[in-house]
Amino acid sequence: MSTAFRPPAADGTAPAAAAAAAAAHARHTLAANHRTGTDHGLGYDFTCPSPDSYPFQWAWDSCYHAIALSRVDPARAAAEIDSLLHGLTPDGFLPHMLLWQRDLRARATEDFRIALWDGWTSITVAPPVLARAIERVYEEGGDRTWLASVLPRAEAFFDWLDRRRALPNGLPAIHQPDESGLDSSSKYDAALGIADAPAAEVADRWHQAMRELLRHYQPSRSPDSVPTGPGAFHWVDVLFGTVYADGLAALSRLRAALDPADPAADVHARRAARVTNALVAECWDEEAGAFWDIDLRSGEPQKVLTVSSLFPILLDGVPDRLAQRVIDEHLLNPERFWLTYPVPSVSADEPTFDPHFETGAIFRGSSWVNLNWYLYGGLRARGRHEAARELAHRTLRMAALSGMRECYDPHTGAGQGATSFGWSSLVLDLMAAEGMAADGTAGEERA
Numbered sequence: 151m152s153t154a155f156r157p158p159a160a161d162g163t164a165p166a167a168a169a170a171a172a173a174a175h176a177r178h179t180l181a182a183n184h185r186t187g188t189d190h191g192l193g194y195d196f197t198c199p200s201p202d203s204y205p206f207q208w209a210w211d212s213c214y215h216a217i218a219l220s221r222v223d224p225a226r227a228a229a230e231i232d233s234l235l236h237g238l239t240p241d242g243f244l245p246h247m248l249l250w251q252r253d254l255r256a257r258a259t260e261d262f263r264i265a266l267w268d269g270w271t272s273i274t275v276a277p278p279v280l281a282r283a284i285e286r287v288y289e290e291g292g293d294r295t296w297l298a299s300v301l302p303r304a305e306a307f308f309d310w311l312d313r314r315r316a317l318p319n320g321l322p323a324i325h326q327p328d329e330s331g332l333d334s335s336s337k338y339d340a341a342l343g344i345a346d347a348p349a350a351e352v353a354d355r356w357h358q359a360m361r362e363l364l365r366h367y368q369p370s371r372s373p374d375s376v377p378t379g380p381g382a383f384h385w386v387d388v389l390f391g392t393v394y395a396d397g398l399a400a401l402s403r404l405r406a407a408l409d410p411a412d413p414a415a416d417v418h419a420r421r422a423a424r425v426t427n428a429l430v431a432e433c434w435d436e437e438a439g440a441f442w443d444i445d446l447r448s449g450e451p452q453k454v455l456t457v458s459s460l461f462p463i464l465l466d467g468v469p470d471r472l473a474q475r476v477i478d479e480h481l482l483n484p485e486r487f488w489l490t491y492p493v494p495s496v497s498a499d500e501p502t503f504d505p506h507f508e509t510g511a512i513f514r515g516s517s518w519v520n521l522n523w524y525l526y527g528g529l530r531a532r533g534r535h536e537a538a539r540e541l542a543h544r545t546l547r548m549a550a551l552s553g554m555r556e557c558y559d560p561h562t563g564a565g566q567g568a569t570s571f572g573w574s575s576l577v578l579d580l581m582a583a584e585g586m587a588a589d590g591t592a593g594e595e596r597a
């Protein structure tokens with residue numbers, strides 16, 4: 151789609167200069183957010199998402215941090231994953247949050263609206279980016295002993311998701327909007343009863359709805375309980391399901407890397423295929439050319455066009471015809487997702503699209519580096535290298551312009567949300583994938 155490729159953004163930054171500036175911001179943030187210490191008799195060594203806003207260890211954040219760190223400090227990347235895996239329970243549950251620092255815990259339950267499990271972790275999960283993070287760290291360091299130590303624990307978490315969260319068709323369900331990591335995405339508004347909220351009230355109404363949900367869940371809740379009743383949230387999330395299927399495929403490759411004859415590799419691959427097939431069968435809408443989440447209480451698809459609807463392009467098992475439609479009709483469409491600083495978390499033609507962060511609520515239109523990182527891989531997997539490169543360059547320009555922020559205005563590239571934000575350092579991995587050296591100059595041409 152030739153119209154999709156406009157010249158460099160208005161700030162006019164040359165690619166090499168933008169990349170060098172983005173990389174400098176990323177390295178600085180990874181250093182500033184490094185946290186080490188001891189608690190529960192365990193040593194921790196992780197990168198907090200943001201010193202002011204998010205001081206603890208968050209699961210999918212840590213996985214992205216490890217991916218970025220693999221490019222600059224492989225030993226620290228491995229330590230980040232080791233720290234995260236300290237949160238794994240004997241049953242295989244891996245919490246979204248590990249509140250290592252005792253002195254900061256009291257504030258957390260209110261600030262983050264979380265119910266604690268065992269006094270120091272969240273009771274919720276996050277999208278399982280873990281397998282991809284382990285794969286990246288292993289690719290860089292090649293440490294088979296480390297891989298053999300972490301892989302069974304990653305598998306335990308994926309098994310837990312299969313036992314505790316998978317529907318009969320294999321798709322995983324989430325029990326709170328924030329288990330997808332996309333907390334206040336407008337795709338959840340109707341289910342939370344806040345679809346009528348004016349922009350200025352969205353953030354307050356969302357927090358209120360979350361408090362009600364937690365109150366509803368409170369009695370006897372454990373990581374294993376399946377919430378029921380009219381107030382429960384029970385949802386098939388396309389982004390979560392895609393990250394899960396993609397992770398299963400990574401587990402399969404990693405098992406085979408340790409032992410090509412290990413039958414566990416096939417088990418993971420079959421599970422990945424089953425989840426992918428269910429995503430296509432249950433979530434694909436031929437007319438819209440997009441994948442929809444499903445509210446399991448009503449069984450109805452939620453037809454709000456968000457970045458989730460694009461995610462399955464990265465799964466091998468999704469037929470190419472479907473993926474190319476998603477790419478051409480939505481991702482590279484300048485009326486929807488292909489804005490100056492893509493990829494907005496909500497399509498620009500949705501009434502809830504909030505590019506300037508006027509609601510003060512996240513994932514309602516801002517662009518996010520972690521989502522771009524996945525979609526970059528999806529574009530490449532579909533042979534759309536030119537678009538992938540353009541997405542990487544625009545992401546680098548956005549990070550060069552505003553530094554490591556939680557998210558960015560898709561029209562102007564202005565930073566939004568938390569500052570010194572960890573996972574935006576994924577620009578380091580995008581640069582390496584594009585064959586750029588750390589100073590932004592072109593390195594080796596990629597295959």
Ligand code: GLC
Nearest residue numbers: 199204208211331332333512
């Ligand atoms: C917000 C995001 C979540 C992330 C956390 C820490 O709660 O919604 O995805 O893990 O911040 O960055």
